Amino acid sequence: MSDEPPYLSSGLTESNYELLVRAVVDYAIYMLDTQGRILTWNTGAERIKGYRAEEVLGQHLEMFFPQDDRREGKAQQLIATALREGRAQDEGWRVRKDGSRFWALAVLDAIHDDAGNLIGLAKITRDLTERHEAQLHLDEVRAQLFQAQKMEALGQLTGGMAHDFNNLLTVIIGSSDLALRSQDPERIRLLLESIHEAGRRGRELTRNLLTFARRREPEAHTLDLVSTLEASTGLFRQALPKHIELDLDVATVHPVRVDANQLEMALLNLIFNARDAMPDGGHILLRAENRRMSGEWENLHGDFVLISVTDNGPGIEPEIQARIFEPFFTTKKFGSGTGLGLSQVYGFVRNAGGSVRVESQPGHGTRMTLYLPAAF
Numbered sequence: 001m002s003d004e005p006p007y008l009s010s011g012l013t014e015s016n017y018e019l020l021v022r023a024v025v026d027y028a029i030y031m032l033d034t035q036g037r038i039l040t041w042n043t044g045a046e047r048i049k050g051y052r053a054e055e056v057l058g059q060h061l062e063m064f065f066p067q068d069d070r071r072e073g074k075a076q077q078l079i080a081t082a083l084r085e086g087r088a089q090d091e092g093w094r095v096r097k098d099g100s101r102f103w104a105l106a107v108l109d110a111i112h113d114d115a116g117n118l119i120g121l122a123k124i125t126r127d128l129t130e131r132h133e134a135q136l137h138l139d140e141v142r143a144q145l146f147q148a149q150k151m152e153a154l155g156q157l158t159g160g161m162a163h164d165f166n167n168l169l170t171v172i173i174g175s176s177d178l179a180l181r182s183q184d185p186e187r188i189r190l191l192l193e194s195i196h197e198a199g200r201r202g203r204e205l206t207r208n209l210l211t212f213a214r215r216r217e218p219e220a221h222t223l224d225l226v227s228t229l230e231a232s233t234g235l236f237r238q239a240l241p242k243h244i245e246l247d248l249d250v251a252t253v254h255p256v257r258v259d260a261n262q263l264e265m266a267l268l269n270l271i272f273n274a275r276d277a278m279p280d281g282g283h284i285l286l287r288a289e290n291r292r293m294s295g296e297w298e299n300l301h302g303d304f305v306l307i308s309v310t311d312n313g314p315g316i317e318p319e320i321q322a323r324i325f326e327p328f329f330t331t332k333k334f335g336s337g338t339g340l341g342l343s344q345v346y347g348f349v350r351n352a353g354g355s356v357r358v359e360s361q362p363g364h365g366t367r368m369t370l371y372l373p374a375a376f
């Protein structure tokens with residue numbers, strides 16, 4: 001055997017190997033000493049970071065980090081982790097020579113010589129700016145889509161609410177009329193009570209609607225489902241035509257950790273689907289219950305809360321059941337369905353670490369069940 005290092009196969013000498021590393025253009029590959037000072041530099045490093053070898057050799061790794069990260073000693077922390085654990089990885093902004101930023105995926109590996117002595121760190125960096133920006137763009141589009149869907153739903157909700165407000169105002173005007181004409185203190189007191197109650201209900205309606213409409217970043221909170229579902233059901237009832245009944249069946253269930261707005265949106269999507277499936281009226285049951293899972297559905301294990309929406313509509317044909325969660329899949333006529341409702345539901349449960357299940361038989365209604373992990 002020659003004295004080539006073991007990682008080189010025959011025919012590739014060490015200097016050839018160095019040439020190879022130096023020639024790589026898509027990755028910055030270089031070595032650091034144990035203090036974090038730069039020892040070697042390749043073409044990829046020059047291309048990505050914009051510095052020539054002579055400008056960086058002997059300098060500290062921290063020179064590529066933005067001001068904030070430097071102040072926090074991020075480069076030093078990364079080196080310390082790599083020295084302690086043999087490896088460190090980081091994703092974040094770095095600064096090029098010309099001051100522009102790029103999104104880097106960096107890996108640091110501790111290097112030992114044959115005798116096992118630590119001789120430095122190998123650093124490999126990739127420029128992921130394009131991918132990162134595409135991801136940010138995607139997040140933004142998703143947020144816009146969510147907001148647009150919400151606005152559409154809001155339109156439908158306010159339609160129902162205008163009607164409800166009218167009822168409340170009728171109560172207020174009628175009762176105050178009667179109270180103004182009455183001499184009986186007891187009767188006046190009762191009338192004032194019903195005015196007060198109507199006012200309180202009106203305030204609740206607008207409050208729910210405002211919470212729903214407000215645009216904000218999704219944020220997971222530990223939710224008490226009983227009060228959340230009760231408040232939402234009140235709101236949903238306003239949006240349903242009179243010939244569709246909505247019942248709520250919720251006992252004490254475990255809390256779950258989700259974004260309340262997105263949960264409400266998911267339920268609204270399910271309830272509107274049930275409504276659309278029953279143009280001549282019908283019955284919807286919203287139900288929440290605890291279930292300990294041991295793999296019966298999608299290999300879920302542990303404590304879950306099941307929230308189901310059941311309707312007694314026409315059901316879903318088996319051929320299309322497999323497709324209903326696809327974005328843009330709709331059987332509704334052009335202009336009346338976007339096909340995004342169930343795709344929002346799917347995204348929501350996946351994010352929450354859960355799942356969604358459809359059970360439906362033509363002629364026997366549909367049950368959609370959200371499986372959400374319990375949060376103790």
Ligand SMILES: Nc1ncnc2c1ncn2[C@@H]1O[C@H](COP(=O)(O)OP(=O)(O)OP(=O)(O)O)[C@@H](O)[C@H]1O
Nearest residue numbers: 273274277324330331332337338339340341342366
């Ligand atoms: N409860 C249900 N009963 C019968 N069919 C349903 C039910 N829920 C969903 N579907 C079917 O699944 C399809 C996809 O539903 P999804 O909510 O994703 O889109 P959509 O309701 O068509 O459009 P959008 O939600 O944007 O108004 C529906 O077009 C319908 O065919």
Ligand SMILES: [Mg+2]
Nearest residue numbers: 269273341342
């Ligand atoms: Mg829908």
